[in-house]
Amino acid sequence: MIDTFNNLMSGVGFSDVIDILIVGFVIYKILGFIRETRAEQLVKGLLILVAITFISDIFNLYTLNWILENAFQLGVVALVVVFQPELRRALEYVGRSKFIPPQFAQLDKEKAKLVTAAIIKAVDFFSNNKVGALIIMERETALNDIIETGTIIDAEISTELLGNLFYEGAPLHDGATIVRGDRIIAAGCVLPLTQSKTLSKDLGTRHRAGIGITENSDAISLIVSEESGIISIAVDGKLSRFLDIKTVEKTLLNIYLSQISEEKVKVPFLNLLFRRRKDAE
Template sequence: MGNVFERIGRVFSDMQYTGYFIGAVLFVAFFSAVYYFLFKFLKDSGADIYIKISVPVLLVSGLALLLVGNGVNGFFLLLPLAVVLFAATVYSVEFKSAIWRRSNLKLSGAKYAVKNYSEVEVGNCIDEIIRALQNMSKNDIGAIIVLSNNNVPERILESGVEINSDITSQLIESIFFPKTPLHDGAMVINGTKITAAGCFLPLSQKENLPKELGTRHRAAIGITENIDVTTLIVSEETGIISVAKGGNITRYADSELLRKTLSKFYWQDVK
């Protein structure tokens, strides 16, 4: 009889631990979901990501300790959160890129009507952009041009000034001319229109970029890490023209590479 009661006791004991385990899993799942949405709505990818992640995690940790009470149990509950914090810190660029791309899917194509461009219209745009880039390169005028497929977030567009004008080399060069109000920001091109200028872009979080690449290049690379766009950059110091796509940069872009990049943008990226 004693053995029977012993077994029953063990069953209830196992159930108690099982219940605790399920509760712990639900606890971690809940706060992980809260953590995910906090992280998703981070606005400035150029800010210190570690601090922005640490604050909510510390708050969650304190709440967990208050709810659990027991130090040992609290440790095992907080361990998964510590792992999440470590992973998010180490892989912050990858996490942010995935979140940005996912959150911007609705902006691409769905919000705007699809437009077909004629070969003449596209050819003129390509010629005007290349002419402007080469002229600015000769005169060491810095510039960032974002080739967008209607997928640049509104907050970036609103950080600049709406232009909504046809693409001409004269307009591009005048916007980036030194000392003008919009010359320090980025220009956004959608199709055959200059949508906005003077826009602020998120900086790249990569630590292995060449030291000679300054803030302009970091911004041009940064937006391509987060959004499926192409950027064209002219260095103010050297006049070197570069192309950034998918977080990678190609320097010393000549007219052939620029034409190839722009042709791909108009005939493949823009649908």
């Protein structure tokens, strides 16, 4: 037994170890990416079909085995269609280059604080007066396709401008406003809705749209409920609700300042934010 193991190890070189580690890391990242998403359930169904195919071959179930094997020949095309949203998100994740400076990096700390103060003042007003609002903060993933669905604004962020855009009688009130750096790029934009089945039925289109855009990009959604005035933030397809204005301010500052910094910061405050969400629910 020991001799067999030694023979196997003697044939393993340094490049083989590197190869195994890379493959293991890729598999680990793929499993982590599809975890707790719609893709997880699809993968489970696919694995069940593969298991049935092997079982049918072992027990000589010729008809069932023939059907499944022929179905798998078309499976590659079917997987591309079924997993299209997940594949798009994965490719966008891989394609985010650190060599291209994010929009937030164009701001200095003082400007970031001024921008945050303007947004916070507007959000506080929206919450107290139950004015519905959906503000999308673009990060590394460009949202040009979303911007094209709305009206181009391209103006500096101000509390007054945000108030006018989301005023109940304004024509752009029901759409999303896209923020890039210190500028409002567009308003009245149409967002993709989340297909999650686990969301509360109390959440309307505004919240589903806010979550949906974060499932397809690294954008951050700031949402104010028109019915209750509750403030929420969506990140990576996860929604954090019942936030007070101080929490929102700290979160936005962490987002801006983490993008300004040259170090790779993961906005640790968001982890605390989502733990509070679970406690509130």
